[in-house]
Amino acid sequence: MSDATSDRALVAAFLATREERAFRDLYRRYTPRLFRVAVRLTNDRGGVAEDLVHETWVRAAAGLAGFGWRASLGTWLTGILINRAREQYREWAGGARLPADARPGAAEPPLDVRLDLAQAIAALPAGYREAIVLHDIEGYTHEDIAMITGRDVGTSKSQLSRARRVLRRWLAPEGSPA
Amino acid sequence: MSPAPDDPVGRPDGSRVLGPVPEPPAHLERRVLATLRARGALTIPGGRRWGRGWLAAAALVAAFLGGRASAARAGEVPTGQRWMLLLYEDAGFRPPPPGAEQVYVEEYRAWAAALRRRGQLVEGAELLPAAAALGRGGAAAPEVMPEPARLTGYFILVAPSLDSARAIASGIPHLRHNGRVVIQPFGAS
Numbered sequence: 001m002s003d004a005t006s007d008r009a010l011v012a013a014f015l016a017t018r019e020e021r022a023f024r025d026l027y028r029r030y031t032p033r034l035f036r037v038a039v040r041l042t043n044d045r046g047g048v049a050e051d052l053v054h055e056t057w058v059r060a061a062a063g064l065a066g067f068g069w070r071a072s073l074g075t076w077l078t079g080i081l082i083n084r085a086r087e088q089y090r091e092w093a094g095g096a097r098l099p100a101d102a103r104p105g106a107a108e109p110p111l112d113v114r115l116d117l118a119q120a121i122a123a124l125p126a127g128y129r130e131a132i133v134l135h136d137i138e139g140y141t142h143e144d145i146a147m148i149t150g151r152d153v154g155t156s157k158s159q160l161s162r163a164r165r166v167l168r169r170w171l172a173p174e175g176s177p178a
Numbered sequence: 179m180s181p182a183p184d185d186p187v188g189r190p191d192g193s194r195v196l197g198p199v200p201e202p203p204a205h206l207e208r209r210v211l212a213t214l215r216a217r218g219a220l221t222i223p224g225g226r227r228w229g230r231g232w233l234a235a236a237a238l239v240a241a242f243l244g245g246r247a248s249a250a251r252a253g254e255v256p257t258g259q260r261w262m263l264l265l266y267e268d269a270g271f272r273p274p275p276p277g278a279e280q281v282y283v284e285e286y287r288a289w290a291a292a293l294r295r296r297g298q299l300v301e302g303a304e305l306l307p308a309a310a311a312l313g314r315g316g317a318a319a320p321e322v323m324p325e326p327a328r329l330t331g332y333f334i335l336v337a338p339s340l341d342s343a344r345a346i347a348s349g350i351p352h353l354r355h356n357g358r359v360v361i362q363p364f365g366a367s
Contacts, residue, residue, distance in 0.1 A: 020214075023211070024207070027210060031207070050202075050206050050209075054269070121196075
């Protein structure tokens with residue numbers, strides 16, 4: 001049974017019965033991926049990433065009946081996660097608390113702060129960060145990313161290119177050409 | 179598009195340079211399931227909705243041990259200032275794992291029985307989901323009100339003061355399971 005067929009079977013089983021067991025099968029199949037993306041997007045391994053995944057599943061459970069399979073289930077779920085993450089960015093931008101070790105979407109970091117790659121990714125503007133995480137780390141195609149993020153393929157490619165350029169500059173050894 | 183050879187980010191295995199991300203914590207699954215149960219989005223085999231059966235059983239036992247049955251008999255109803263403990267469940271509530279409902283039932287039963295022996299419990303019961311709601315002017319309103327937590331049960335106590343009611347409420351098992359309790363005084367009757 002292919003992953004796609006299996007996904008359809010699992011979703012159908014869940015929608016038919018709403019049984020916890022059927023939901024748990026879906027949850028366990030996709031949560032590792034969702035959690036990984038949440039951690040990469042936020043550079044947070046604790047509450048923020050968990051909150052994003054939690055809310056993703058709550059929304060997914062409510063919306064599965066209307067899921068039309070125009071994308072794969074994983075792509076659809078990741079799209080929900082991305083949307084929730086964007087809401088979170090807006091809340092942070094509005095002055096809510098920031099995790100101590102993550103500044104998602106922050107402007108260019110101060111020069112005296114030595115960044116590692118994870119910090120640098122978390123500091124990218126949201127669109128760049130999503131492109132890097134989804135394409136370079138998670139291996140999604142630009143077509144997938146377009147469905148997940150609601151942007152077109154060309155935008156996804158240009159954001160990825162810019163994100164790489166910014167990361168190279170931020171991570172270049174001092175004195176080296178960026 | 180392939181990354182440039184000197185690109186700092188490897189593809190497709192980003193963990194090569196970023197380090198692995200730990201597995202999702204086990205408590206996250208419990209948290210998601212608890213939220214969905216609390217919202218009535220999950221069932222247990224047989225089609226019954228999750229999230230209330232254990233409290234119904236606990237409250238029923240508590241009611242009979244603690245007051246509802248005996249309160250019907252004249253002279254046994256505790257008198258004094260009454261307080262209602264309103265039991266809420268939100269996303270943080272930890273329901274019993276499947277098969278362990280009886281553990282919770284026993285905790286609530288024991289707590290309620292102790293209050294009854296001290297003459298402090300009037301009654302307790304599960305609150306079922308709202309059957310209907312009326313809005314302003316008596317117009318029908320959505321039955322499910324937007325709320326951060328759901329009211330799932332109550333106990334009525336007798337206690338001479340808020341401090342005393344709070345002290346009693348602090349022992350309720352609901353708090354150990356990360357539920358929330360609101361203490362509501364009764365007005366003069």
